Amino acid sequence: MITSADIARAVTAAVGEAAVTLRPDAYAAMRKALSTERSERGRRVLEQLLANADIAMADSVPLCQDTGTVWAWVELGENESLTGDVQSAVDRAVEESYARHKLRMSVARDALFDRSNTGTNTPAFVEVTSRTGAGATVHVMLKGGGSDNSSALAMLEPGDGMAGVERFVLETVQAKATGACPPVVVGVGVGGSFDKVAGLAKKALLGSLDEVSADPEIAALEQRLLAQVNATGIGPAGLGGDTTALAVKVKTAPCHIAALPVAVNMGCSAVRTATVEVTG
Amino acid sequence: MVTENMVGSSPRRVSLPLSSQDASSLRVGDEVLLTGPVFTARDATHARLVAELDTLGVLPYGLEGHVLFYAGPTPAAAGRPVGSVGPTTAKRMDSFTPALLAAGVRGMIGKGVRSQAVREACALQGAVYFAAVGGSAALLATRVVSSQTIAYAELGTEALVRMELQDFPVFVAIDAMGNDLYASAADEWRSRSAEESS
Numbered sequence: 001m002i003t004s005a006d007i008a009r010a011v012t013a014a015v016g017e018a019a020v021t022l023r024p025d026a027y028a029a030m031r032k033a034l035s036t037e038r039s040e041r042g043r044r045v046l047e048q049l050l051a052n053a054d055i056a057m058a059d060s061v062p063l064c065q066d067t068g069t070v071w072a073w074v075e076l077g078e079n080e081s082l083t084g085d086v087q088s089a090v091d092r093a094v095e096e097s098y099a100r101h102k103l104r105m106s107v108a109r110d111a112l113f114d115r116s117n118t119g120t121n122t123p124a125f126v127e128v129t130s131r132t133g134a135g136a137t138v139h140v141m142l143k144g145g146g147s148d149n150s151s152a153l154a155m156l157e158p159g160d161g162m163a164g165v166e167r168f169v170l171e172t173v174q175a176k177a178t179g180a181c182p183p184v185v186v187g188v189g190v191g192g193s194f195d196k197v198a199g200l201a202k203k204a205l206l207g208s209l210d211e212v213s214a215d216p217e218i219a220a221l222e223q224r225l226l227a228q229v230n231a232t233g234i235g236p237a238g239l240g241g242d243t244t245a246l247a248v249k250v251k252t253a254p255c256h257i258a259a260l261p262v263a264v265n266m267g268c269s270a271v272r273t274a275t276v277e278v279t280g
Numbered sequence: 281m282v283t284e285n286m287v288g289s290s291p292r293r294v295s296l297p298l299s300s301q302d303a304s305s306l307r308v309g310d311e312v313l314l315t316g317p318v319f320t321a322r323d324a325t326h327a328r329l330v331a332e333l334d335t336l337g338v339l340p341y342g343l344e345g346h347v348l349f350y351a352g353p354t355p356a357a358a359g360r361p362v363g364s365v366g367p368t369t370a371k372r373m374d375s376f377t378p379a380l381l382a383a384g385v386r387g388m389i390g391k392g393v394r395s396q397a398v399r400e401a402c403a404l405q406g407a408v409y410f411a412a413v414g415g416s417a418a419l420l421a422t423r424v425v426s427s428q429t430i431a432y433a434e435l436g437t438e439a440l441v442r443m444e445l446q447d448f449p450v451f452v453a454i455d456a457m458g459n460d461l462y463a464s465a466a467d468e469w470r471s472r473s474a475e476e477s478s
Contacts, residue, residue, distance in 0.1 A: 041309070051419050052416040052419040062364040064366060105436065179391075233465070233468075233473065234466045268415055
């Protein structure tokens with residue numbers, strides 16, 4: 001049995017880690033980009049981002065002032081039961097950890113009718129799904145406004161096919177990547193339904209940047225898209241160069257026979273995610 | 281041309297408030313270290329500033345001649361003047377910018393593409409838009425030596441705050457002639473790459 005308090009502890013640990021520590025795979029990707037980037041200005045930006053990660057970790061201060069909204073995704077083992085009010089427990093964990101780590105409160109009470117700050121960075125966006133195996137896996141993402149605002153979704157037609165998906169990804173990058181603090185991580189979801197495809201794109205951002213997909217078709221698509229994205233010339237900080245993205249990560253899913261949903265969730269260079277395993 | 285001003289040499293040091301000589305000599309693409317006061321202002325702050333400007337007919341809080349920094353910092357740790365502080369997306373401020381520049385704001389620090397109206401206002405008023413690197417807020421915070429809330433404390437992170445910068449790294453993104461680095465950088469890099477590989 002897993003309690004909502006177990007999940008809350010995992011969220012607390014993950015928030016503290018994600019806010020101040022650049023993911024090792026993102027740090028390595030940035031180091032690699034620094035050695036291949038041909039733009040002098042682009043290299044200066046990458047050096048600054050690497051120095052930023054070093055300072056944030058050494059001083060235990062946030063990588064970015066926009067410490068984001070919190071998305072907590074709980075994958076529950078097939079034979080586990082989850083007791084207690086998970087939403088409330090996660091909200092309390094977020095409020096406490098944001099206050100303790102001195103993170104910025106960035107949640108408006110209502111999108112349309114009351115833009116006042118809740119002052120607690122809650123509610124968190126909580127999702128619970130099931131998976132095989134024991135225990136639970138808790139993924140946390142701190143999503144900044146700039147990168148989420150640079151995201152997009154389209155309901156393509158099946159006839160648009162692979163070419164349509166690639167075109168949509170590239171158009172979205174060209175129109176919006178500059179606002180997402182490049183070098184970005186491009187999360188791409190294809191399939192599911194209108195609401196699910198955005199989640200797929202977001203979940204794609206959790207994948208390790210240096211990991212080549214075991215599915216050769218996905219691996220080839222990711223490589224092709226990365227080459228196209230980096231040929232745009234947008235570059236680090238959008239100031240010109242070879243490194244517009246550190247990686248493109250794709251997730252696909254079944255969908256309606258009439259549909260081809262595609263979503264791009266842009267991740268900034270800090271791609272602040274952390275995953276914690278909980279034992280039942 | 282951006283290529284005439286490619287970085288590589290050491291960055292130029294510029295004092296704030298920005299003099300009209302410095303404003304007019306800075307060129308798009310220049311790498312600059314800023315030292316002196318700026319005032320943080322983002323979405324809610326801009327709405328209030330423009331409302332006060334409309335009422336008073338002049339810029340409030342002595343902002344004339346100064347540079348606005350589009351930023352909302354994290355809370356300061358004990359003994360530090362500010363928490364992490366980096367640029368937010370500038371285009372959300374575009375609709376307010378021409379009026380503020382016309383009233384005497386001399387420059388802005390932010391990130392990302394601006395509107396044609398902002399480019400034109402920079403050229404008309406001799407103002408400069410500086411780009412700071414988004415996602416480097418821990419480093420940028422080490423270049424802020426003091427911080428003082430001037431107005432709108434109730435807005436929390438969106439309050440109008442006077443910050444004293446020391447060697448704060450930026451690039452000139454729109455110069456006082458209205459030239460725009462974001463508009464040209466990707467195209468120029470693509471054509472340079474094409475030349476190099478041909």
